[in-house]
Amino acid sequence: MSGPVSSLKERLEAQFAHAWQRRGALAWxxxxxxxxxAAVSGARRAAFAAGWLKRVRVGVPVVVVGNVxxxxxxxxxxxxxxxxxxxxxxxxxxVVSRGYGAKIDRPTPVTPDTPARLSxxxxxxxxxxxxxxxxxxxxxxxxxxALCGAHRDIDVIVSDDGLQHxxxxxxxxxxxxxxxxxxxxxLLPAGPLREPLSRxxxxxxxxxxxxxxxxxxxxxxxxKLEPGDAWHLANPALRRPLAQFAADAATPGQGxxxxxxxxxxxxxxxxxxxxxxxxxxxxxxxxxxxxxxxxAPQTMPLPDHYAYATNPFADVTADAILVTEKDAVKLGAWxxxxxxxxxxxxxLDHRLITxxxxxxxxxxxx
Numbered sequence: 175m176s177g178p179v180s181s182l183k184e185r186l187e188a189q190f191a192h193a194w195q196r197r198g199a200l201a202w203x204x205x206x207x208x209x210x211x212a213a214v215s216g217a218r219r220a221a222f223a224a225g226w227l228k229r230v231r232v233g234v235p236v237v238v239v240g241n242v243x244x245x246x247x248x249x250x251x252x253x254x255x256x257x258x259x260x261x262x263x264x265x266x267x268x269v270v271s272r273g274y275g276a277k278i279d280r281p282t283p284v285t286p287d288t289p290a291r292l293s294x295x296x297x298x299x300x301x302x303x304x305x306x307x308x309x310x311x312x313x314x315x316x317x318x319x320a321l322c323g324a325h326r327d328i329d330v331i332v333s334d335d336g337l338q339h340x341x342x343x344x345x346x347x348x349x350x351x352x353x354x355x356x357x358x359x360x361l362l363p364a365g366p367l368r369e370p371l372s373r374x375x376x377x378x379x380x381x382x383x384x385x386x387x388x389x390x391x392x393x394x395x396x397x398k399l400e401p402g403d404a405w406h407l408a409n410p411a412l413r414r415p416l417a418q419f420a421a422d423a424a425t426p427g428q429g430x431x432x433x434x435x436x437x438x439x440x441x442x443x444x445x446x447x448x449x450x451x452x453x454x455x456x457x458x459x460x461x462x463x464x465x466x467x468x469x470a471p472q473t474m475p476l477p478d479h480y481a482y483a484t485n486p487f488a489d490v491t492a493d494a495i496l497v498t499e500k501d502a503v504k505l506g507a508w509x510x511x512x513x514x515x516x517x518x519x520x521x522l523d524h525r526l527i528t529x530x531x532x533x534x535x536x537x538x539x540x
Contacts, residue, residue: 187477190363191245191366194244194357194358194360194365194366195354195357195358196358197358197359197360201358201360201364201365202364203364204360204363204364205360205364207363207364208360208361208362208363208364208365211361211362211363212361212370215338215361215368215369218340219340219369222340222341227340227341228341229340229341229342229343230315230341230342230343231343232315232318232319232322232331232342232343233322234322234328234329234330234331235329235330235331235345235346235534236318236330236331236332236333236342236343236344236345236346237256237260237330237331237332237333237344237345237346237347237348237530237534238332238333238335238336238337238339238342238344238346238347238348239252239253239256239332239333239334239335239348239350240333240335240336240337240338240347240348240349240350241335241337241349241350241351241368242337242349242356242367242368242369242370242371242373243351243354243356243357243366243367243368244362244366244368245354245366245455245456245478246352246454246455246456246478247350247351247352247381247455247456248350248352248379248381248397248399248459248520249296249334249335249350250296250299250300250334250500251399251518251519251520252348252350252379252381252397252520252522253269253300253332253334254299254300254303254304254520255519255520255521255522256332256348256522256527256530257269257300257304257306257332258304259522259527259530259531260330260332260530260531260534261306263527263531265329265330265534266327266328266329266330267306267328267329267330267331267332268306268307268308268309268321268322268325268328268330268331268332269297269300269301269304269306269307269308269309269331269332269333269334270308270309270310270311270314270317270318270321270331270332270333270334270336271294271296271297271300271308271309271310271314271317271333271334271335271336272294272310272311272312272314272334272335272336273293273294273296273297273310273311273312274294274295274296274479275291275294275295275479275481276291276292276293276294276297276310277291277292278292278293278310278311278312280311280316281309281310281311281313281316281317281319281320281321282309282310282311283307283308283309283320283321283324284297284298284300284301284308284309284310285301286298286301286302286305288301290503290504291481293310294310294479295479295500295501295503295504296334296500297310297334298503299499299500299503300334302503303499307321307324307325307328309321309324314333314336314339314341314342315339315341315342318331318333318342330534337349337368337369338368338369345533345534346376346377346530346533346534347374347375347376347377348375348376348377348378348379348526348530349373349375349377349378349379350378350379350380350381350397351378351379351380351381352380352381352382352455352456352459353380353381353382353386353456353459354366354456355380355389356371359371376393376529376530376533377393377394377395377526377529377530378391378392378393378394378395379394379395379396379397379522379526380394380395380396380397381397381399381459382396382397393526393529395522395523395525395526396523397520397521397522398520398521399459399463399518399519399520399521400518400519400520400521401416401463401464401467401516401517401518402516402517402518402519403415403416403517404416404419404496404514404515404516404517405514405515405517406511406513406514406515407497407502407505407508407510407513407514407515408509408510408511408513414514416464416467416468416469416516417467417468419448419469419494419496419514420467420468420469423448423469423470447472447491447492447493447494448469448470448471448472448492448493448494448495448496449471449472449473449474449487449490449492449494449495449496450464450469450471450472450473450474450495450496450497451473451474451475451476451486451487451495451496451497451501452474452475452476452497452498452501453476453477453478453479453480453482453498453500453501454478454498454500454501455478457473457475457476458475460498460516461473461475463516463518464496464516469496471496472492474486474490476501480501480504481504482501482504482505485508485510487510487512487513492512493512494512494514495510495512495513495514496514496515496516497513497514497515497516498515498516498518499515499516499517499518501515502515
């Protein structure tokens with residue numbers, strides 16, 4: 175099943191995402207433009223490094239979780255897990271974010287009840303999952319300053335993305351990759367890189383559900399995203415293990431159980447049809463997670479940050495539709511009993527947590 179990738183912009187994005195994984199004719203043709211991008215972005219980095227452009231400290235340590243590639247890599251689950259780890263270590267963290275697509279022009283707090291169209295989907299998910307103060311703004315310095323002013327107990331800020339927002343001084347930088355790593359190794363627009371792979375950072379995470387060998391980079395750790403029990407969009411108290419979806423899908427007559435959690439009607443023989451939909455940077459990661467749990471869903475990839483202005487499931491025949499939490503924050507008002515939400519937990523290597531905590535406390539780390 176193909177997703178509603180219909181606009182010219184979305185078709186071009188899909189074409190480039192494919193081209194960026196190899197050094198083909200299109201990539202080589204764009205290398206002159208990549209050289210211009212490298213010169214401009216390199217000059218900007220050098221200006222901050224030399225002090226010609228000023229970095230701003232906001233009064234508390236800052237940890238940036240970002241990427242050097244275009245597209246999603248698993249930053250948001252990493253931010254959520256890192257916030258929880260810092261809290262367990264005795265810190266009082268807050269989070270700042272750009273708020274992709276957010277309709278704001280000033281630093282704005284995000285609460286669990288904030289509409290996704292005002293905050294962006296990822297900040298809203300972080301606010302709901304962690305309960306810590308979350309502020310959004312295109313200017314992360316302004317967001318961090320406002321957050322600290324409103325919450326005097328905050329003693330560390332985690333920036334969701336913003337690796338290239340150099341004006342915000344930071345104490346720890348964590349770069350997240352997925353299975354695509356650096357693609358063809360070219361800078362934009364010839365490749366997916368915003369900055370060279372050699373860019374300095376404190377740690378690297380690789381979110382790779384396909385279990386490939388980690389690259390031999392310093393301080394590189396595997397990022398494991400573990401799915402939890404699915405919860406029903408219309409009735410969040412209703413939970414179902416993914417293994418139960420797999421078992422029901424293999425058993426004729428279980429379609430009604432998936433939708434309503436009640437036994438199937440006598441005489442019903444059709445096995446349920448399960449559809450997986452994902453509007454994230456790499457939908458295939460979500461689909462691979464479901465397959466690893468024993469499911470074999472029909473897949474429906476959607477553009478990253480898909481707005482759900484229209485219902486892409488209206489003409490979909492399915493007993494159950496599995497979506498990500500990032501999608502779910504934009505579907506709260508929908509009355510579709512087929513939709514189940516699959517949460518994921520990022521399992522962070524304890525060595526990474528130790529590295530971050532020691533840097534924040536001003537000690538040298540191994």
